Amino acid sequence: MLAFIQPVPRIPLGERVEDVVSFVTENFEWFFSFLESVLTSLVDALSTVLTALPPLAVLGAFYGLAWLVSNWRIALLTAAGLLLLQGLRLWEDAMLTLALVIAATAVALVVGIPLGIVAAKSRGVETVLRPVLDFMQTMPAFVYLVPAIVLLGLGAAPALVAVVIFAMPPAVRLTMLGLQQVSKETVEAASAFGATGWQTLRKVELPLAMPTIMAGVNQVIMLSLSMVVIAALIGAGGLGEEVYQGLSQLDVGKSFKGGLGIVIIAILLDRITRNIRGGGAQKAGSGIKTA
Amino acid sequence: MTDNALEPLIRVEKLSKVFGRQGRRALELRRSGRSKAEVEKQTGSTIGVFEASFEVCRGEIFVIIGLSGSGKSTLLRLINRLIEPTEGEVYVEGEPISRMPAGRVREIRRKKMGMVFQHFGLLPNRSVLENITFGLEIQGVCAQERLRRGEEALEMVGLEGQGAKRIGELSGGMKQRVGLARALATGQEILLMDEPFSALDPLIRRDMQNLFLDIQGEIRRTVVFVTHDLDEALRLGHRVAIMRDGEIVQVGNPEEILTSPADEYVERFIEDVDYAKVRSAEAVMVDPKEVAYEAEGPRVVLRRMKRAGMSSIFVVDAERRPVGLCEAEEVARLLESGERSLSGAIDRSVPSVRPDTPLREVLPLFVERKLPVAVVGERGRLEGIVVRGALIAGLVASMNAPASGSNEVEHKALS
Numbered sequence: 058m059l060a061f062i063q064p065v066p067r068i069p070l071g072e073r074v075e076d077v078v079s080f081v082t083e084n085f086e087w088f089f090s091f092l093e094s095v096l097t098s099l100v101d102a103l104s105t106v107l108t109a110l111p112p113l114a115v116l117g118a119f120y121g122l123a124w125l126v127s128n129w130r131i132a133l134l135t136a137a138g139l140l141l142l143q144g145l146r147l148w149e150d151a152m153l154t155l156a157l158v159i160a161a162t163a164v165a166l167v168v169g170i171p172l173g174i175v176a177a178k179s180r181g182v183e184t185v186l187r188p189v190l191d192f193m194q195t196m197p198a199f200v201y202l203v204p205a206i207v208l209l210g211l212g213a214a215p216a217l218v219a220v221v222i223f224a225m226p227p228a229v230r231l232t233m234l235g236l237q238q239v240s241k242e243t244v245e246a247a248s249a250f251g252a253t254g255w256q257t258l259r260k261v262e263l264p265l266a267m268p269t270i271m272a273g274v275n276q277v278i279m280l281s282l283s284m285v286v287i288a289a290l291i292g293a294g295g296l297g298e299e300v301y302q303g304l305s306q307l308d309v310g311k312s313f314k315g316g317l318g319i320v321i322i323a324i325l326l327d328r329i330t331r332n333i334r335g336g337g338a339q340k341a342g343s344g345i346k347t348a
Numbered sequence: 349m350t351d352n353a354l355e356p357l358i359r360v361e362k363l364s365k366v367f368g369r370q371g372r373r374a375l376e377l378r379r380s381g382r383s384k385a386e387v388e389k390q391t392g393s394t395i396g397v398f399e400a401s402f403e404v405c406r407g408e409i410f411v412i413i414g415l416s417g418s419g420k421s422t423l424l425r426l427i428n429r430l431i432e433p434t435e436g437e438v439y440v441e442g443e444p445i446s447r448m449p450a451g452r453v454r455e456i457r458r459k460k461m462g463m464v465f466q467h468f469g470l471l472p473n474r475s476v477l478e479n480i481t482f483g484l485e486i487q488g489v490c491a492q493e494r495l496r497r498g499e500e501a502l503e504m505v506g507l508e509g510q511g512a513k514r515i516g517e518l519s520g521g522m523k524q525r526v527g528l529a530r531a532l533a534t535g536q537e538i539l540l541m542d543e544p545f546s547a548l549d550p551l552i553r554r555d556m557q558n559l560f561l562d563i564q565g566e567i568r569r570t571v572v573f574v575t576h577d578l579d580e581a582l583r584l585g586h587r588v589a590i591m592r593d594g595e596i597v598q599v600g601n602p603e604e605i606l607t608s609p610a611d612e613y614v615e616r617f618i619e620d621v622d623y624a625k626v627r628s629a630e631a632v633m634v635d636p637k638e639v640a641y642e643a644e645g646p647r648v649v650l651r652r653m654k655r656a657g658m659s660s661i662f663v664v665d666a667e668r669r670p671v672g673l674c675e676a677e678e679v680a681r682l683l684e685s686g687e688r689s690l691s692g693a694i695d696r697s698v699p700s701v702r703p704d705t706p707l708r709e710v711l712p713l714f715v716e717r718k719l720p721v722a723v724v725g726e727r728g729r730l731e732g733i734v735v736r737g738a739l740i741a742g743l744v745a746s747m748n749a750p751a752s753g754s755n756e757v758e759h760k761a762l763s
Contacts, residue, residue, distance in 0.1 A: 246469030248430060250483040250534065251458030260485070264473050 154295035173232025231273030235266030363436035368393025411585030462531030477511035632742030633732030
């Protein structure tokens with residue numbers, strides 16, 4: 058009877074993946090320990106800087122950044138949020154989380170945006186990339202956490218890898234989308250006047266795709282933050298740790314506090330990256346300004 | 349050094365473009381007699397342009413006209429290789445471009461060919477001046493030089509002082525002026541224009557056509573102009589090529605197209621042409637059989653009019669510039685009253701037009717009057733006269749088959 062219900066032979070995928078991971082662990086250990094130290098130092102460097110500096114200095118720095126990049130209202134909001142974090146005595150944890158998010162975002166953008174550019178230009182790359190991106194975004198994080206831990210130990214390194222995997226796809230997708238949406242005629246115009254591929258990319262496509270790419274950056278940051286609790290689970294520390302400790306201790310107040318801290322940082326970073334004026338564009342441009 | 353005036357600047361030889369995979373096969377099928385639709389069904393590929401051949405001479409405005417889907421925009425883009433040809437060749441100043449390395453094509457685009465687009469193709473994040481100098485920027489021209497040439501181009505299109513404006517602040521007509529300025533700033537000999545005025549309101553379109561003609565009068569470029577508007581084509585073009593389904597159906601100057609359409613398709617195409625807009629005073633004017641000079645007296649003039657059988661005569665000064673019109677009765681009256689000078693009989697309020705004034709503007713002058721209208725040329729001289737009868741006859745003749753009248757003068761002649 059059972060034979061009718063299961064006519065398809067069993068595919069031993071689990072065992073094969075096991076085998077692959079063991080093989081990789083044994084033979085490429087040097088690579089992974091190297092990778093581990095690089096990633097950990099990246100996050101550590103950032104967190105050291107952020108925690109070592111007096112809070113007021115960090116606050117001032119962020120206020121300045123927000124003011125430069127957006128406008129004074131956002132800057133004020135940033136200052137208020139950071140002060141609140143101090144008030145909740147969450148400063149150190151917040152800085153750790155911030156370090157992780159910044160590091161993850163940096164990696165995701167450095168890898169993701171160029172990938173997006175290549176995919177926008179090549180049908181072939183796009184076709185291969187799409188299912189990979191879907192995979193990265195929908196596969197439950199715990200699934201690639203296990204090999205990450207196996208290969209990189211516990212701590213900031215596997216956390217970073219997990220966050221990057223989850224948060225990178227928007228960078229790729231929105232870069233691709235942004236570039237594909239640039240008016241074909243404008244790109245044609247650049248070619249018609251003899252621009253090389255690079256010139257067209259730099260002077261026409263990227264500037265025009267920038268709003269969409271920035272939306273991608275914003276999403277990368279938000280997705281990174283959403284992974285913060287899982288990151289804490291495997292030893293990255295930060296606000297996520299507050300949350301999950303509160304969970305394991307059944308301390309509602311604690312986890313709420315941690316959660317609020319995450320929300321504050323989320324709102325801050327969201328408002329800053331969403332309101333980036335092409336403010337640079339008003340002042341920069343190609344350097345020709347009628348005197 | 350060969351005589352460049354005779355060598356065509358652009359020569360297109362059996363140029364074909366097929367979209368899709370089976371390019372060669374599609375062309376062979378077409379050559380063997382299959383229709384475009386049949387080829388498409390059999391090969392899954394669309395023939396965009398089929399064996400187009402023509403030449404464009406230096407200083408000429410060559411118009412390519414056709415309906416949507418006729419392949420005109422594709423043909424234009426084949427000239428600067430924005431679209432790669434499937435077969436055939438394009439020679440620019442004698443150089444074949446279809447097999448050139450990419451670097452050389454870019455050179456040619458930078459140095460020899462500028463382009464103006466239907467939807468402007470401007471960079472919205474930059475100012476007017478920055479857009480105009482874009483072509484120069486690509487070439488690596490230094491900022492100071494860019495500024496200078498940019499300002500020059502700004503002036504040429506009538507946008508002085510507006511260099512700092514953002515593209516978003518401009519109307520359609522102004523945007524296209526920027527597009528035009530951009531193509532002029534780089535100083536290339538050849539201008540490729542892809543329906544540049546089609547996206548503009550009819551009133552603005554007219555202004556832009558005039559602007560274009562003015563500029564062309566000053567800096568005579570070689571222009572390949574694509575449009576779907578026949579009136580525009582006939583107004584602007586020295587020669588016109590009519591396209592249908594990817595093929596050139598007829599090439600000729602506006603007169604030839606209107607008077608000897610090559611086939612039924614072209615005939616239907618020109619059916620709706622408003623002749624009064626397209627034809628000008630020159631086409632219907634006649635030589636005044638006789639004129640009277642200001643200094644002459646009534647007796648001499650009256651005798652002349654009698655001999656020639658004229659009831660009215662134009663009076664001109666020593667430079668042959670029209671002064672007015674005299675009617676026979678008035679001259680006779682002067683003679684009877686013993687007057688020695690003609691001036692009493694001269695009606696100085698005679699309307700005059702230019703040779704290129706469209707008939708549409710000449711017609712209203714004849715509503716109230718029966719007397720002829722003067723056609724005055726460049727230096728104010730009397731070139732001819734328009735007589736009511738000839739005007740009507742000219743209009744009617746245009747609407748029917750081959751026009752008679754060999755006094756059609758090509759007013760946009762290449763000098």
